[in-house]
Amino acid sequence: MCGNNMSVPPLAEAVTVSGLEKETAAVIFLHGLGDTGEGWAETLMSIRLPYIKYICPHAPLIPVTINMKTTMPAWFDLMGLSPDSPEDEAGIKRAAENIKAIIDHETKNGIPANRVVLGGFSQGGALSLYTALTCQQQLAGVVALSCWLPLHKTFPQAASGSANRETPILQCHGELDPMIPIVFGAQTAEKLKTIVSQQKVTFRTFPGLPHSSSPQEMSAVKAFIEKQLPRI
Template identity: 75%
Template sequence: MCGNNMSVPLLAEAVTVSGTEKETAAVSRNQTLLNIWGHGWAETLTGIRLPHVKFICPHAPRIPVTLNMKSMMPAWFDLMGLSPDAPEDESGIKRAAESIRAIIDHEARNGIPPHRIIIGGFSQGGALSLYTALTSHYQLAGVLALSCWLPLHRSFPSASSGHKNLPILQCHGEMDMMIPVQFGAMTAEKLKYIVDPQMVTFKSYPGVNHSSCPQEMADVKEFIEKYLPRI
């Protein structure tokens, strides 16, 4: 399991989209905005960046993925299936969450408090963002969960660290054939038993498959502006 000692190599594998002013918040891909979307989303995030917010986009390691016939590919943890009852890579999920917490710790040591950090991601990155935020001892600014699900959902709410006032924005394409929108809706209902139901917002987008769209990105930007306001 990756502990805090992994923070430096992880950050070396990250793309950072800096703000144009003194940064007072971070967002990460799957902080400040810690974005667990990854390298490929850096350009998209540049289009919605705010001058006081830094986007950190760490890159998932290459691992063999069961769902991909054990081929090596960038992934935060192994995937055995994409249905709610599929077996899950518990140790891999927890290991990945520790690596993201190491980045949060690094940001905190460098002057950005956790309550000024949003974590978010797309697909597996969104799933990891949900799990990391719900099990973190930090009170984070929020979670952006795009086209995803809650890993190890059967362990909640008991696995939760207990932060009820955690804003969560879930977004999902209504034509998603990989992770059906119904799974996203089921996740949203589960989240309402873990955090304050009023903190959970679920939005779906007609005609959108397992991808993003301009309206979704506008909703993401609005969420960031609301929960990471300029100081």
């Protein structure tokens, strides 16, 4: 199992885009702070592959310190956006267990973990990295957009039991990101290369792109998904 037997979030808490034919693979994609799964489900529709199921969970509503404790969709609390900001360690670990429960749920329903790509944007991308690097089931790949590695100081030790030390990671970042500056993305890529095999980490930057996605980036994501989840 990937994690412990925490309750699987009911499907009402995720937007699921079903495959157009027999589903032999899944992409689980986590949205950013203050967002929901809806927008990313639409974006993924534009690059969908017919044999893949796309699952876009909604984060729970919690008070977020960085936004004056306003309650909003968030995977875990955020105290700041610099690499030295204090972090919500308990919240990050709890969120990762919830995502592992979704992976386990798919495994039980016939899509093995090695046919699952886990990804996300911003805070969701951060959680996808942390989840994959602490997961005991091998995934097909990880897509990390405009994000960072949570609890980075606990790695590589925190990944000692992970089955994903050889799992390909596609990390993308906009060169004009004002929220999570590209330098943090580059530092994250360097850190990832100390945790997983260097040749498994691809860091792509996109000129002119702020803290968002673009058709060029999504076409890179689609190519990565097609490579890691080929039709069987």
